[in-house]
Structure formats: structure tokens, C-alpha cells
Amino acid sequence: MIDKKTIEHIAKLARLHVTEDEAQEYSTQLAKALGHFEKISKVNTDGVEPMITPTEIEAYWREDVVKQDFSAEEMTSNAPAKAGNLFQVPPVV
């Protein structure tokens, strides 16, 4: 059951502000979608390893060397707020 409380909990986990109207809408739509998706529980998957990526590719190893692709200026050029080369954020501690 996807009630309003569940929606609020999920929105908090996702750090996503949802309005009262959105919460109402999502609870109906998610319940409907999940109601349909739940049919996968009927498939017998005993002993099947979940597939997380489609192709089995060997890990790619490279030398651990320092290189510079971008300048600090380029990396901070899209920041919504900065001071010098630092990102400005609310207090975190």
C-alpha cells in the first residue's frame, strides 16, 4: 500500500520535495504501476543470480598515474555559487 505517509518517507529518502498535490498523485500512480509490476513475483527464480549488467566484461586495469584533464577553473565553471575555486554550500556541520 502506498499511502501518503509512505510517499513522504520515500520523498525524504530521495531528498525530493513534493507538494501535497504531487504526493496525492504519486501515491495513486505508483500504486497502479507497482500493482502491475508485482506480477514478476509469479516467476520462479530459485537459485538464479540477479543480473546487474548485460555483458561480462573483464575489468580494465590502467596505471595509477596522476594526470590533469581539467583545470580547477573549468571544473568550477558551472557552479551555482562559488568563492574562488570553492563551491559555496550551506553549513554541513
Added chain:
Amino acid sequence: MDLTFATICEIAEAVKTKKISAKEVVVHFQKRIESLDGKLNAFTSRNENAVKDAEMLDARIARGEDVGALAGVPFGIKEMFCTKGQKTTAGSKILENFVPPYDATAVARLKNAGVVVLGKLNQDEFAMGSSNETSFHGAVRNPWDLDRVPGGSSGGSAAAQSARLVVGTLGTDTGGSIRQPASFCGIVGVKPTYGRVSRYGMVAYASSLDQAGPMVSSVKDAALTLEVISGFDPQDGTTSRKQVPQWSQNLNSNMKGLKVGLVKEYLTAEGLDSDVQKTVENAVNELKKMGAEIVEVSVPLTEYAVPVYYLVAASEASSNLSRYDGVKYGFRAEFKNLSAVDLAEFYSQTRGQGFGAEVKRRIMLGTYCLSSGYYDAYYTKAGQVRRLIMEEYLAAFRQCDVILSPVTTAPAFKIGERISDPLTMYLNDIFTTSTNLAGLPGMSVPFGMSKDGLPIGVQLTAAHFEEQKMLNVASALESVSTVKGKHPHVV
């Protein structure tokens, strides 16, 4: 040469042999964009330096340099790809002003082969949609009927290509986002095997499903473009180190002895439009006439493909999109006094205001599936069924070389017709999602016309890394396609 309808191969050849300059080609298509895109809304931004880029190519050609296989070919690039110095919004307000300092590998490879980028193309927000109606830049219109959707999520690419505003486009496909709009707009769209094309610099939606591919006007153009963008990239650990075949030179439309599989479960799919059904039947008959053998295969778990796809894609999306936090780049909600704002509130307001409705819906769905108490029932279970679906496809490909199927249940639908009912929109993806779940190559090739004069594509799928087989059958079908030589009225 009629530039408007020239193929990639023809234009590259003419530019290389100096029959025409790259600049003339670029200016021709810029004029087309100028006069036609107002009706379509396919472009989100233009490359102001396109003429300069073309002049530089011409100068190099004049010096006798080999500028690459796609010399002077104008391309449009889906908003999903990072383009150095040019806005990359992924169709979202949250990336409204994002200007990447680098090119995605696929874009860099196109440019290295001589492509001139004319601009960026509209799409559903973060590629989440099947109609291009979820874009922050507004809906795109289908050139064949301006009241209809071009499909999605690569709707801008399909519309621009079909109206010949460019000679080639690049799209991305997570659950059908190249093949479905290609079918709706009467063009060729290829989603290669997972791992063929680097995802570096491609905005992430669902990383185990996302692949880039060409959306162009002929099978040969698709094969050539795919050759250019494919291959191992140290920047993407999931790219394959397999050699990239010369698909365009090895195209072979001799169908004698080739085994074409029809999926039993697809033929009886609910709600299959009669024009779509007829188009697939005609394709089967043509292939038979050419000497192909038709075999029936069965993929019983296919009915679970859409649920598995949405559970996997939404879960991965909720994780991938956590990076949009208003700190390093992208939109940030306005706060009067930043030092007095609670951090969780800062994130939640930024994301709540920055994302559109469909993206929020999928983040909520994915977060729910990954949350404590539900993880096993949804995410783990979906992964298990996903493996079984792949195994069924691999078994089917032991009986046939390619699988032929519809791309969608019906041709392009009307704008606004399905947007209010997400589940109906999701179920539209019934034929395309299993290809991504299993990592298989798939493509759409235009083949029939509906009673209303809309193009209809057919889908071809092959085993992993067997793109050549699929391209060969597509090339055989292309030669007898009823869409051939037809163009949308808007052109």
C-alpha cells in the same frame, strides 16, 4: 546533387573530393533549420561556430589532409551527450545552464571523423519518456503529422532527421528511445550491443541499459556512423575490447538460407494495430521471397519485460540522479540566507524545483524499490527475471540469425493522448525493452505506411555483437520498403 536528400556517404564523398565544400553543406542545412524548426521544436540550441568549423575542415582538405570518413557531414546531437562549450541540458531544468568542459567520447569520435555539429536536439527529460512531451524545452512535433508525437525519448533527433534538417543524428536508447522514434518518423535507428559505444560523457539514466547509436536515413549510413562511434574507450570500463567490424563495407542483402525468427508471443500481443501487423507480415513475405527461412521462436518471459525494465531503470535512475544536488553544477533553488539553510532542505528544494514530473515519478519509484524491506522483492527479483529473459533470447538465437518484430503496437499517437496515464505510456515499450535488458543489438528500419499516411518501422534484433546480421536484413528490407522515397509534407 540534391543536398537535402543526400546520404551521409554521398556528402562525405563529395566533400572529400572537393565537389562541394563543407561550408556550402553546412549553410544549406542551417537554412533548413532556420525555416523549418519553428514548426518542429527539434533543436534546443545551435552551434554558433558551425560555419567556422566547416571552414577549418575545408582548409584541411585543401592542404590534402584526410579529415575522416564523415567529412563535412552536418549532425545534430541529442541533448543527452556532453558537447564541449555547448549547453547540455538532458531536456531538464536542473541542467538548464550546464556547459560541459569536454565532449562525450561518441561526439569526439564523430568530430574526429569530420562531422560538423549543427546543434543539440530535444528529448524527453533525462530520456524518461516515449513521446518527447516531458522535455523542459517543450514537445517536439512529428514532421509527418504536426499533431502527433515524434516518439521518444530521442524525439528531436528523429524529427530533425526525418525533416532533413541535418544529415545524421546521434541518439540514446535505454528501453527503445532510438528505435521507437525512428519508427514513428520513418528513419533508421540502431541501438548497438551493450558495450559497443562508450557512455563517457553521456548523461546517465540507467547505466546497465543505456547505449548510444545513430538515427539516420539509410542502413548504410547507420552502419558507417556506428563504425565511427564504436570501440573500446578507457574512460568507460563497460566498453568491449572486441574489434569493430567494417559493417558498412560488408553489407550483404542476400537472404538465402538466413533464418529469421518470429517471436510467438509478440504475434498475439494485445492491442496490436492492424497496420503494424500488416507491415510485419509484409516484411516476412518479402524476406521469404528473397530466400530467407522463417522460424517460430518462443520467449515466454517477454510478458515480464516491461515490469522488469521499469523496476531496473527506475532503481538505477534514482541512484544516478542523486548527483543533481545544486552544488557543483546545475540548477539551485534560491535561498535568501545560505548560511541559515538546513542541508537536507537545500537538496530537497533544489531537486523538487529542478526535476519535472516524470523524472520525479521515476526517482520515487526507484527509491521505493531500493528501500529497506522492498529491495529483494523488487530490485533483486527484477534482476533475476532479467537473467532468465536474456537466457531465453540466447536460446532463441540458437535457432535463428535475427528476430523480426514490431517496434511498437501502433504508429505515432497524438500529442497529449497518453501523457496523463503513465502506465499506458510505459506499456507502449513492450517490444523494445527486452533488447536493453539482455544487452542485445536492435534496430528499427522503415518499412510500411499506415492508412493515415504515417511511417511504420520493423524491428530487427540479433545476438550480442552480431550487428552485421541485423544490418544485412535491414538492408534487404530497405530495398523493398514502401517508405522509400516518401518524405513528410513539412519537408
